[in-house]
Amino acid sequence: MPVTVTGGQRCWQRRDRAAQLRIWLVWLVGTALFMAAWSFISAQTIWMFVWDSPAQAYDLASRMVNPRWDYFERILWPLWDTINIATLGTLLGVIIAIPIAFLAAHNTTPSRALIRPLALLIIVSSRSINSLIWALLLVLIMGPGILAGIIAIALRSIGFIGKLLYEAIEEVSNEPVEAIEATGASRMQVLSYGIWPQVLPTVAGISVYRWDINIREATVLGLVGAGGIGIQLQASINNLAWNQVTVIFLAILATVFVSEWISARVRHALI
Amino acid sequence: MLTIEQLTKRYSTGDLALDSVDLQVTKGQVIALIGPSGAGKSTLIRCVNRLVEPTHGRIWLNNEQITGLRSRSLRRMRCRIGMIFQEYALVERLTVMENVLSGRLGYIGFWRSFFRRFPETDIERAFDLLERVGIEDMVDKRADALSGGQRQRVGIARALIQNPEILLIDEPTASLDPKTSRQIMQLIVDLCRESGLAAIINIHDVQLAMMFVERVIGLRQGRVVYDGSPAQLNAARLTEIYGEADWTGTAREEQDEQRDLPTSAEVIVPLIELPETGVGRQRVVGS
Structure with a gap:
């Protein structure tokens, strides 16, 4: 005591x-x-x-200190690929994650006994595997290339976005939801009028945050053949061309810097 | 019109919120439901539109039984029952117009509502109602940009656009200042009279209730302990509802009984918050 x-x-x-x-x-x-x-x-x-x-x-x-600057123009195209892998992968991930999050949140799931555990299983399995490993598997299944990278990024993003979003859905204020129910609205109308407006800022915030992470992850996917600047990075390291590696590092740094800035601006605009 | 028979609600926690409540509301009757916190007022009105599932008992609206209705027919029934909430329960990130139109959701399909393609008549009615409750300038504002009184007006318009047969009103003034509270109560009572709407108003403020309604129901521990006119609500009866306290100034004195209800003009003229009046400022200086 x-x-x-x-x-x-x-x-x-x-x-x-x-x-x-x-x-x-x-x-x-x-x-x-x-x-x-x-x-x-x-x-x-x-x-x-x-x-x-x-x-x-x-x-x-x-x-590494004397970068080979003329190498820069050779990595512009792979850099563009990397950004596209991250962006399209995030987009695909968001599109798939949103319905899964609604199925997983215990206040919106159609069935707590069956569908909710299933949705949670999808989220957990997506989260437990790193996108590099997803890419490794996908390259084996569908061959090397950008598409494997996009899908790898998407598969990893589903769990991340799904988890954060379903937690946000579970925390919405119940009063407006009750009010919409009281008007005689259907379940889907309650979702779209009562819950969706409440989680919309969160959806945007999480997506931009994940896009920011995905840009960094996409830079290494090339190591396993899933497209992007990682291919150049691996080739340069294998050839002991350290002055090229420097250029690649700087390019990645600049890209991440810009993506960080963009996502910070977007998140700031949403609050 | 609304008939409640032996309504009982026991929550899964074991709390008995309502204990065999019988109640009849006739057409156009405005009722105040008073009682201490936890007496079951909120549970009672939420049982009527089945936001809370009754444990036992039956409820009818115009000879149609509400209890026992399933999904689609329950939704159709809810269209006929308007509800107004204490914290307004607006969707903050939607505009005033969207909030009002959400009262029509029960009447249109999902995709039309998703793309905000409401029928022309609904939109016209929304404009009319916003004008009636005095916030026609706010149509395009987002709900979170409004003051408490303005939000409650949106809540009222949302309930009315349903074309309800009865209004359930849960503590409409508990989050408002005294002046706005009176304006809102007056507005609700006037609107009910205009269209012959019945209403059940849960309310904490006994004096405010007595100013505006014709019938008061007192609830204590889930049982109806008073049902009568506000005029007969004396200190002894208030004690029966709420327990022992000093009721001077709240209970009606004999000579007060003849006093008229305040007229609309007295209360409703300043529909939108007025700038501070000279009188108010003087009072602050004087004190």
């Missing part, structure tokens, strides 16, 4: 003795676990390589 009375004097403490003891115990176990894990990792590490790493990093950096 946080309040104790000793000799008529009331004394307040944040926690009682037992709670305090439990907290100390948690800290003790946590610290011990950390030390054990650290010693295990240390034993597995080849420290010679680690001590060598600053020299290696310096060596690599020195090969």
Whole structure:
């Protein structure tokens, strides 16, 4: 009990003795676990390589400092592909995620026993697989190219957008929904008049946020053959053309910078 | 017109909100439903349009049974029952016009409503109603740009455009200042009289209720403990409804009974919020 009375004097403490003891115990176990894990990792590490790493990093950096600027025009087209993969993939993801979110939110799902778990399963499985792995699978199934990249991005985005959106749907204010129901509106009309206007800003915000993430993810999809600038990146690394790698990095940096700026502006406009 | 028989509602938490309530509302009758918080006022009116599912009992509107109706016929029934809410319950991001027209959703199909293609007659009626409730300038404003009084007027227009046979009104003034409260109550009562509409008004403010209605129902712990005219609502009866308190100034004194209801002109003229009057300012200075 946080309040104790000793000799008529009331004394307040944040926690009682037992709670305090439990907290100390948690800290003790946590610290011990950390030390054990650290010693295990240390034993597995080849420290010679680690001590060598600053020299290696310096060596690599020195090969990258003189960028091959004329390479830039060769990556413009792949860069455009990358942006398109991200944008079309996001669009496709949003279109699929919206109905799934409505099926998953417990206040809009047609059946809590059957359809809701199914929608949640789709969301979880989409979220649990990274878009690079989706791309790897899709390249195997449908061959290399931009289309595989677009679908990989879309498949990963469905879970992300679906999850955030169904949480937003579950948090809408119930009063307007009740009012629309009271007018004799059908279920679909209640969705489109009572709930959709309430979640619209969230839909736009999440989509732009995901697009921003997808631009970054699309830059690596080429590593597994799913189109975009990643193909050039891999080729340059394989050829040890580090001055080209620098140009690619700078191009990616600039693109991400611009996409970040755009998404910040859009989100700002929505609030 | 509206008949409620042995209406009982027990929530899944075990709380008995309504305990065998019998009630009859005749055509054009405006009723105030008073009682302490948790007496079951909201539950009662929500049972009428089945936003809350009654546990037991039956409800009829003009000889048609509401209880037991299923999806489509329930929706058709809801078209005939207008509802006005305490926090206005407007869709904030939609315009005033869209909010008013949403009262017609029960009459048109999904795709027409989705593309906002409402029948010409509905739109004309919406304009007329907005003019009647005094906010015709606000048609294109978004609902979240309006003041409390203006929002409640939108709520009233949305309920009326349904062409309802009865209005269910849940604490229409609880979120409004005293002056706006009186204007809104006057507006509701006038509109009901104009079209012979019956109404059940849940209301906390007993004095306000007594100013405007012809019949008061007192609810306590889910039971009707008073049903009569506001004139007979004396201190003893208020105590029966709410429990012991000092009721001087609330209960009607004998000599007060003859006083007329305020006329429309007294209350309704300043439909839109007026700038501060000299009188008001003087009072602030004086105090």
